[in-house]
Amino acid sequence: MMSPLRFTPHLRDLVHDTDVLISDIWGVVHNGVAAFPDACGALQTFRKQGGIVVMLTNSPRPTPAVQEQLRELRVPDDCYDDIVTSGDLTRHYIAARPGEPLYQIGPDRDGPTFDGLDVSFAPLERADYIVCTGLFDDETETAEDYREMLLKALSRRLPMICANPDIIVERGHKIIYCAGAVAELYREIGGDVTFYGKPHLPAYHRAFELAAARRGAPTPLNRMLAIGDSVRTDLAGANNAGIACVFVTRGIHSADFTEAHEIDAAAAQRLFGGTRPPFVLMRDLRW
Structure with a gap:
């Protein structure tokens, strides 16, 4: 023992x-x-x-x-x-696909992830792949708020790049959800997810x-x-x-x-x- x-x-x-x-x-x-x-x-x-x-x-x-x-x-x-x-590892993936339309799931503050890259942001209906950096509002949302969106992405077989595999983190004394929570839900419903990070x-x-x-x-x-x-x-x-x-x-x-x-x-x-x-x-x- x-x-x-x-x-x-x-x-x-x-x-x-x-x-x-x-x-x-x-x-x-x-x-x-x-x-x-x-x-x-x-x-x-x-x-x-x-x-x-x-x-x-x-x-x-x-x-x-x-x-x-x-x-x-x-x-x-x-x-x-x-x-x-x-983010560094995610940037390498994006840089290898210059100009390809992508849909970002995540807050505006994650803009530096894309700075200096040849990026073409597009609505989900026209994107070639998804980059998930987080939730749009991690103070109020959970992964379940994204289920309908993810089902639409799955119908188009869009691959997802998860730029933060964490499920949750502690912000002060509050637990908030991260990109990993959304990515894991997409994976669970059958989506193709690549995780960059620990x-x-x-x-x-x-x-x-x-x-x-x-x-x-x-x-x-x-x-x-x-x-x-x-x-x-x-x-x-x-x-x-x-x-x-x-x-x-x-x-x-x-x-x-x-x-x-x-x-x-x-x-x-x-x-x-x-x-x-x-x-x-x-x-x-x-x-």
């Missing part, structure tokens, strides 16, 4: 043999409203000691837009070396490439450590990529860990299912 999972209070106890951290952003270093100072300090300290930090996010926006958001939330630039976003391997391979460029050589998997707060994306992604994971419980799964000091085998099966790479628990990221 599996031993109980206990909480580790400090990152410094976990990184003696670690050269690279692959860290989630939302839920780990901020909550969409404000930065977490202890988390930022932990990443800064790791870098000062010679480590490399690559932020890996399912944000549908490209890296410059994410960096601007981090600065607005008071996340210091020296917390990280590079950023990989789902837990899928291309996002991790890009993070590994950037870390190798910083270090001058590839980093062995056993000397990398992922950090995240989502079972579905961060923990599963680390499992897919073959690296250990620090699972931060203050994020979207916080209600499952209230007052818990350790997680027994039955609770671990309920919370984590079959996703069992080497990982440890932290309530929040701190040095």
Whole structure:
């Protein structure tokens, strides 16, 4: 039987043999409203000691837009070396199809995903494919509000590119739905969906490439450590990529860990299912 999972209070106890951290952003270093100072300090300290930090996010926006958001939330630039976003990967797909009509599902604020590209926006009836960056109004809508639209898209067999595989995130103290919720509904009714971002391997391979460029050589998997707060994306992604994971419980799964000091085998099966790479628990990221 599996031993109980206990909480580790400090990152410094976990990184003696670690050269690279692959860290989630939302839920780990901020909550969409404000930065977490202890988390930022932990990443800064790791870098000062010679480590490399690559932020890996399912944000549908490209890296410059994410960096601007981090600065607005008071996340210091020296917390990280590079950023990989789902938006970056989505942009590569769009760039390979110049001028092809697409239909966007998502808010106007995701405009940077398309900046500088040869994009032809079209109504659903004339589009060749869909790019889902989010919900039009994530404060009030759920994926079910899109079922009728998705059935129309399915009737035309339109492929969908999901630029953010997250189902939900925490904004302040509120849970909101993301593009992944809409994309999963489309997939469930028979739609063709390509997901760019965690837990899928291309996002991790890009993070590994950037870390190798910083270090001058590839980093062995056993000397990398992922950090995240989502079972579905961060923990599963680390499992897919073959690296250990620090699972931060203050994020979207916080209600499952209230007052818990350790997680027994039955609770671990309920919370984590079959996703069992080497990982440890932290309530929040701190040095």
